[in-house]
Amino acid sequence: MIVAVVVGFVLGLLAPLVVRVARNGTGWITGLVPIGLFAYFASFLNRIQAGETLFFPYPWLSPLGIGLSFRLDGLSLLFALLITGIGTFVCLYSAGYLAGHPDLGKFYGALFAFMASMLGLVLSDNLVALFVFWELTSVTSYLLIGFDSEREAARRAALQALLVTGAGGLALLAAFVLMQQAAGSFEIAILVERSPDLRTSPLYAAIIFLVLTGAATKSAQFPFHFWLPNAMEAPTPVSTYLHAATMVKGGVYLLARLSPVLGGTDLWRDWLIPLGTVTMLTGAWLSLVQVDLKRILAHTTVGALGACVLLIGMGTQGSLQACMVFLLAHGLYKGSLFLVAGIVDHETGTRNAADLGRLGRAMPLTCIGALLAALSSAGVYPFLGFLGKELLYESTLVGFTPVLLAPCAVAAGIAFAGMGAVVGVRPFFSAQGRFSGQPHDPSPGMWVGPVLLGMVGLLFGLFHGPLHSALITPAVRSCILQAGDIPTPSWHGLDVKLALSALSLLMGGALYWKWSALRGRLCRWRNVGRYGPAAGYDHALCLLEAFARRQTRFFQSGRLNVYLIIVICTAVALLACALVRDNISFSDLVLQRWADVKTYEAVIAAILLTATVVTVRAQSMLVAVVALGVVGYCVAVVYLLFSAPDVAMTQFAIETLSVILLMVVLLRLPRLRTFSTSRQRLRDALVAVSAGLITTLLVLVVTTQARNPKLADFYARNSLVLAKGRNVVNVILVDFRGFDTLGEITVLAVAAIGVYSLVKLGSHRDRIPEGPPFGGEARGDDVSP
Amino acid sequence: MTVEVELALTVGGLYAAGLYMVLRRSIVKLVIGLALLGHAANLLIFTMGGLVRGQPPLMHPWDTRLWGRFADPVPEALILTAIVIGFGVQAFAIVLIKRIYLDMGTEDLRELQSTDITP
CATH class of the missing domain: 1.20.5 (Single alpha-helices involved in coiled-coils or other helix-helix interfaces)
Incomplete structure (x- = not known):
């Protein structure tokens, strides 16, 4: 299992080589990797269907209770198959889409690394490993979105995605640490067993909030939805893979994975259901005013992710089933639509939906793929999208406050149907088309993706019984603790949800026909986005930058004295904190220790300090040098008085030398000059005096402590024995x-x-x-x- | 032995004076400040090593080791090294600032911020 996860990283490194060798066959050769992994994961289908959960523990940071443990259950398998399956088509497609691009090798490298991170994310059973893979998907997505690195918009979008999802990742890490604190383990399997502890823990609300923040940033939930449409700067295969099929579903995956651990409480429902509903409506509404094919798709994706979060929030068996079906259907049709949008862009040079038309005859194969996907998106029987939508409506009808939720779901359904058609139908059949060039069907590697994905959507819809027993039911079972019998949805005859489905189809059709006219009116609302969360992001970034600039200007002023003042003040503050904490009494330090000072010592100290003051205040070089010499000689006398004759001799000699040197070299300089203002001098004096004061206190405190005589004793004993010398200081210097x-x-x-x-x-x-x-x-x- | 109070004040005074001089814009004063700081640091170590009057770490010719009270030889050895090194640094700094003054015609640090020579 670990090989299956890591192989992507290794092959990512080799990708540039493969691209150079394979040339035109690049797409087919690189596609072998995900299809091979797909086959590997598919081989587990039987065992998973039988209700098994497979664990693959590998030791990693064992002392910390962190292992690289993988688990394969229904939910992981569904995602792993989605990742590798759509990954295959993306590999095939990219070779054609980016043919001849000089950085194609790098692109495949990042793509494989992303795929491996994503697989690691959905297979990890350990929260820390999951977090690592989660952040890896953020990093690799940064590389992929910013692939066209010479365009500023691409770099900006990449950075935005990285910052938003990266910040969410940090929130997630905090949540995981709290979960470990509350339940004592990082393993999801153990956390599931201990979920009652977690739900009653005082940290529960904080955990929920942080997990939601992480999931909401990744899955582009309101108010973080803005990064996803901006990330459309990425090459289309990247948008297909990351922003429709896999990465943005990471947040949904996480919520589904943790719902047996954290879910099922009122708090969980109260947060998730409004979050999902608001996101669903926001995405659906904003998609209406877009004209760029990819941005339309991005906004409907935001809406669909909102629907998934809503369904997980309800947390019933039926709603989770709906979520899984909807998620699979969405991955298939949205992936296909993105690929189609990329082909249209590639062939005509424009992605403006209003300018496109009459492509149906020019590119029939692409048109088939697009139609299949659009029909699934609209929820037309018998596509898988129909089933997904039926289940969504059913969940909102039987669940919580259907009066509120059902209309919301239908509104979103209308937008999905209408805007899906705008992307998948309009460019091929609309009567007018304003673009240049002679569009035609691209190479097989490019059209095979949309066509096959569309067909799969149709086949799954037709034969949803086997699909259910093989994939959906095991996936639902791994999201719910006591799963009952999960019925396969079947024909119920005419009922409310069918009526709602028909209604949304009709309204979606109307939306499609009237889209041009409607858009003109809605465009007035377009600037509303300027006051939205995206503006908040820009504002926060500006503030951060201004703060960094000001801080740098303060700390990196390029002036020695400013640096020194900062260093001195920091040292003084730290020492002061330590002294205050230790609660030193002043009388112990000074008053009782004053008695022993001899007169001649006091005189020497007085001379020393006076000479120091003279040095500082000297106006002429001569005075300063002489006073400095006096200071040095006084220091030497202090050494002499307190039993350090060798040091004293050295000090006398050196001081004499340095006074001579100063005299000879510096006396020719002009008089000492004063450059600073009196205010600056006062400030410096305050800083210096406080530092001196703290040093004095430091000396007083330290000298009250008993010293360890071990080292002195060693030298006292061994000086003669080992080194044949009676002057211990000398022996230390020249021997020890x-x-x-x-x-x-x-x-x-x-x-x-x-x-x-x-x-x-x-x-x-x-x-x-x-x-x-x-x-x-x-x-x-x-x-x- | 409680004479540390006196030396603590001396050390504090030297530190204050040295730091004040180091903060000046005149590069000559900066070097003087460094010399004062050197004295201050040496005395600080010396004082912390414990002060003993008239008991240098020297042996009588008839002894094979030091007995009784004696001044700690370790800080003394450290300070001895520090004094010599300090002198080396100071000599280099003095010649360097002389060179700077001759080349740049100024001793103001504020004017010495560029690595390019202004003619």
Whole structure:
């Protein structure tokens, strides 16, 4: 099983090679992968039909309770077959649609990776693995939508899809973590058993909200529906695959998969039913005002996804059955319609439904595929779409508040029927057509998809008995805990739902005939979208960008002192927090420890601090250097007073050297100048003094702690024994830590070379006019000490 | 031994002065600030190592190890290294700013933000 999931990623890497070798046969060769996987999954049909659920656990992050466990039950199988089946046609189709595209190899690579992620998503039994695959579908869909990366609109749409679905993914991750907190496992199989714990958990409402956010972003539910129509910037095979058949159904899949875990409560119904209904109506309504074939299809897809969510929200056996049938029918006819729209675009160069017509005679095979799909979309007997719609109406009639839901469903049905016909019928039979070129049927690889998908929709509709027992019933069983007998829908004679079906068909027909006239009136409403959630997305993005820019300008000002102030203030704040938390008493720190100070020590400290102040306030270089020397000498005296003669000697020597160096090198500079305003100086002084104060406190606190004498003892004991030396500090430097000293000497040597070369290097000012850089004669500068 | 209070104040004063100088726009003051910060850091380590009067970590010729109270040799060794390295850095910085001043004709950091030489 893991091979079946991973093979797509591996072959994705090989795809560019295959494309280069196979050339014209690319579509047929790449199509072998999904058809092979389709056959593999189809081989499980018997066992699944018998009611088995197959588990394939693979160890992954075992200590965290995260395994790469896969499960195959009715729901997974339905989706896996849909993914691989439609994937086959998409592979065939893409070779023709993108023939000669230089990046075809990359395209197939991303497509295979997407297919593998999608399979992983629907097969994972572990929530963490599911999340990983979920995000992988977002990432690969980003690559596929933005495939035409030189168009700005495509990049923008890809980013929008990624941000919206990615944000939803994060919400989902939070939900999964909460579920683990509440029920103690990431395995869906275990969560199903513990679902009573989850439903009574105080986290339940939060989990539902977060899961819904994740599912709603993926499945383009209101108010996140806007990304799906925008994603139509993608190449048509991508729209077919991702935005009609598989990826956007990911959210629906998740809700169906989790409904035995989380579903069946009032809260679940109260959220899902309104969400689905609003989305269904929004999609249906917005589809009416579109003229672009693909955007029409995208909006009706939004509507159909809304219907699926509505049906899952009801959560009854009948509604879940309706959901599965509707979902399958929609995948088949919508995939086919997208492919047709792509062919029409490919042949005529336009996707504007108002401009298209009379294509029926020019491309008869495409026309057949389109007609089959449009009839299924309209819900005409005996297509599978008819069955889906019947079941949808039935569920709304017997379920909750039928007075409200049934009219909504019928309204959506009318839009699906009418707009399906606008895409599938109008371009072929409308009397007028304004386009250029000589359209004709494309290569077999392209027309075989729509025709076969349409035929499958017809066959499933005719022989829905076997379909039910093989696919639909097992799928429904895996979404519901105690499934009773699931009846195969059959002819009930004349009843309300048939009347509703006929009504929506009639109204859909009317919509189709009057579409041109109607659209003109509806177009007035088109700008409403400007105030919709899409505008909110743009606004949020602008705000984020402005915030990032301002923040960058603040933190990356390019001024040393600003950086330093930020660093110092952060350090001071952190230390202050630590000191406050530890609740240090001031009297312990200072008052009781003042007694032991000797006069001469106090005098040295006073001289040191005075010299420091003089250094800071000095106006002339000479004063500053001398005062700095005094500071250094005082520090050396402090070392001397407190038992560090070696350090003191070094400090005396070094201080003398550095004063000389400063004198020689810097005395020729002009007087020290003041560049900053008094306000800036005050600010800097405040920052510096607070840092000094916190350091003082730090020293006081640290010196109250007992030190660990282990290291000192070691050196005290072993200095003579091991290293033959009585001066322990010296022994440490040249023996115990001899390599450190070697490193120190190296640093000094490097610094010396640096100093020497800087001194020897001629000034740029002198050299630049003389031609080649570094070519000019190096003039010895007289700054060397 | 409670003389730490005095040294704590000294260290704080040195830190404040050093940081203030580092925040200046004059590159010369910046180098002076670095020198002050070096002193401050060394004294900080020294003080935290514990202060002992008149007991350097030296052995009498007749002893084979240090006995009784003695100043911790580890921070002393660290500081000794730090002083020398600090000097190397300071010497390099001093020559570098001299070079910068000669080439650019300014010691104001605000004017030294571009890598291109303005003629």
